[in-house]
Amino acid sequence: MPNSRRKFLAASLAGGATVAASPAAKAQNKPQKRVHYRNGKKPEKTPLFSGAVSYGNLLFIAGIGAHFEGDIKAHTKHVLDEIQKRLEECGSSMEKVLKCNVYLNDLKDYQAMNEVFLGRFGPEPPVRTTIAAAGGIPGNSLVEIDVIAYI
8 A cells, every 4th residue: 555545544544534524513504493583582472473584594574464554555665664674683684685475465556566666675676476365465454575585
C-alpha cells in the first residue's frame, strides 16, 4: 500500500476525515415548526388554527379578512395593512412574500381589489391566485388574503 494511502487510512480511523453526521447533529440542522403568537403569548386554550407558523425560513400567514362595513377598496387596504403588520411581527416583510392567495366574495370586485393591491409587495410581487369563493367569505368580508413568505 502506498504511503499516502496509509496516511489517509490512519487519519480516517483516527477521526481526521469527514464522516457522516450523527443523528443528533442532523436533528439540530432540521427545520423546526414554530407558531408565532400575537404578543409572544401562547393562548390558554387550544385555538381553532394558528395565525402564523414558520418552518425553517418559510412563514405561513393564515387568511385575514375585513369584518366591518365598507367597500372592496377599504377591505383590501385593511387586509393588506394587517398582513404587513403580521409579517413584520414575525421578522418578514411584504417584499419577502412568495405566494399570495386572494379570495373574493364577488368576482365583480376583481378590478377594484387590484387597484389597491398593485405595488403593495414591492417591484417584484409574489405569484398569486385569485378566486371568487362560492358561498362568500366567513365574517362577511369582501376579501380574504393569505400569504407564504420567507424570514
